Amino acid sequence: MAPGDPILGLTEKYLADPRSNKVNLGVGVYSDDQGRLPVLKAVQQVEQALVRDQSPRGYLPIDGLPAYTAATQKLLFGAGSAVLEAGRAATVQTIGGSGALRVGADMLKQVLGDKATLAISNPSWGNHHAVFRTAGFKLIDYRYYDAPTRGLDFAGMLEDLGKLEPGTVVLLHACCHNPTGVDLDATQWAQVVALLKERNLLPFVDMAYQGFDKGIDADATAVRLLADSGIENFVVANSYSKSFSLYGERVGALSFVGADRDEAARLRSKIKQTIRANYSSPAAHGAKLVAGVLGSPELRTLWEQELREMRERIHAMRAGFVDKLAALGAPDFGFINQQAGMFSYSGLSKEQVDRLREEHAIYALSSGRICVAALTTGNLDYVARAVAEVCR
Numbered sequence: 001m002a003p004g005d006p007i008l009g010l011t012e013k014y015l016a017d018p019r020s021n022k023v024n025l026g027v028g029v030y031s032d033d034q035g036r037l038p039v040l041k042a043v044q045q046v047e048q049a050l051v052r053d054q055s056p057r058g059y060l061p062i063d064g065l066p067a068y069t070a071a072t073q074k075l076l077f078g079a080g081s082a083v084l085e086a087g088r089a090a091t092v093q094t095i096g097g098s099g100a101l102r103v104g105a106d107m108l109k110q111v112l113g114d115k116a117t118l119a120i121s122n123p124s125w126g127n128h129h130a131v132f133r134t135a136g137f138k139l140i141d142y143r144y145y146d147a148p149t150r151g152l153d154f155a156g157m158l159e160d161l162g163k164l165e166p167g168t169v170v171l172l173h174a175c176c177h178n179p180t181g182v183d184l185d186a187t188q189w190a191q192v193v194a195l196l197k198e199r200n201l202l203p204f205v206d207m208a209y210q211g212f213d214k215g216i217d218a219d220a221t222a223v224r225l226l227a228d229s230g231i232e233n234f235v236v237a238n239s240y241s242k243s244f245s246l247y248g249e250r251v252g253a254l255s256f257v258g259a260d261r262d263e264a265a266r267l268r269s270k271i272k273q274t275i276r277a278n279y280s281s282p283a284a285h286g287a288k289l290v291a292g293v294l295g296s297p298e299l300r301t302l303w304e305q306e307l308r309e310m311r312e313r314i315h316a317m318r319a320g321f322v323d324k325l326a327a328l329g330a331p332d333f334g335f336i337n338q339q340a341g342m343f344s345y346s347g348l349s350k351e352q353v354d355r356l357r358e359e360h361a362i363y364a365l366s367s368g369r370i371c372v373a374a375l376t377t378g379n380l381d382y383v384a385r386a387v388a389e390v391c392r
C-alpha cells in the first residue's frame, strides 16, 4: 500500500465525523459564505451556451484550445506585454496547475539531464516535491518561512538563492504562498529577480491563485518583473482551479519564455512532444468555459467582479478572525492579516490542532495550516472561541 495523501485523508476523517458543528479548515478550496463551492455566474452563462450549441467533441490540438492559451497569456503577462509582442512565450493548455508543473518538470528534465536540480521554498506545497522528484529532479530547500514572526525570512531566502549553482531551477510561488500565506512584496520581488538574473538561475513560477489577494495584475508582479528583466528563459505554471472555481475541470497552462520567437517555437515543439507521450491532448470542456468568459467583454467584467468578491470575502474573514481572537484575549494573531490567499500558517502546534479536532470537531493540518477561505460568518465565532481555548 502506498501512503495516503495527508490532506485528502483528513477530509475523509472529517466526512465520517458525526458532529453537526464540524468545520473543515484542512481543505484547499474556496467556499462562499454559505460554505459552498461557488459556481460562478460568468461560467454558468458560457456553459448554457455550450449546451445549447452542442458542438462536436473532437480532439483538441496537443497544446490545447488556441483561444484559451491566447487569453491565458494576456492574463499572465498583461495585454500589450513586450514578451508577447516579440512572440517569446510558448503557452500550452494543461490538466490543471499540477499538469503544468509535471509537463514543465518532464520537459526540463529531458533538457537538463543529470544536472536537473530544483530549489524549493521551505516549506512548500507537498505535491511540488512529489512532482519534481518523480520527474527525476534533485531537490534543495531555500529558506522562506520565519516561524518566530510568522512572516518571511527574506535575508535567508536571498542568501540561499545566492549560493545555488547557475542553471538551477528555482520554484517560486507568485502569490498566496501555499501553505504559509506569506508573500514577497514588489520591492522584494525586484531584488529576487535581480539575483536570479545575476546568478543565471532558471525561474519557474507557480501561480495557482492569481486574483486571490490583491488583483489580477498585482498578483502577477513576479511574472511581470521577470518579463521585463532581460532574463531570457523562465517558466510559468498557472491554474484556474481557484480563480474560476473550476477545480474538477482541470484547467491550467504552462508557459515557457524563450530568448526570441525562434526559441519559443523550439520550446513549444519540445513541450508538445512531452504532452503527446503523457496524455496526448488536454480535455476540452473547462478550457471552453474559461476561454468563453475571457473572450467576452461582458462576461470578463462579471468574472472580475466575482473574483473580487472572493478575495474580499477572504480578507474580511481574516480580519474578523483576528478581531474575534483579540476580543477573546487570545495571543496576538494579527499576522493573519499580513498573510495572503486561502491559507495561513497559524502557528498552532500539532497538539493544539489535535485538540481542535478532538474537542471541537475543527479540522486543520498538523503543520498548523488553516484554510481561511473555509471560514464563514456562520462558523467564525465558533472557530475563534475554540482556537482561543486551545491557546489558553
Ligand code: PMP
Pocket: 028, 095, 096, 097, 098, 099, 125, 173, 178, 206, 207, 208, 239, 240, 241, 247, 250, 251, 252
Ligand atoms: N500549485 C499550488 C501552489 C497549489 O496550491 C495548487 C492547488 N492546490 C496547484 C499548484 C495545483 O492546482 P490544480 O488543482 O489546478 O492542479
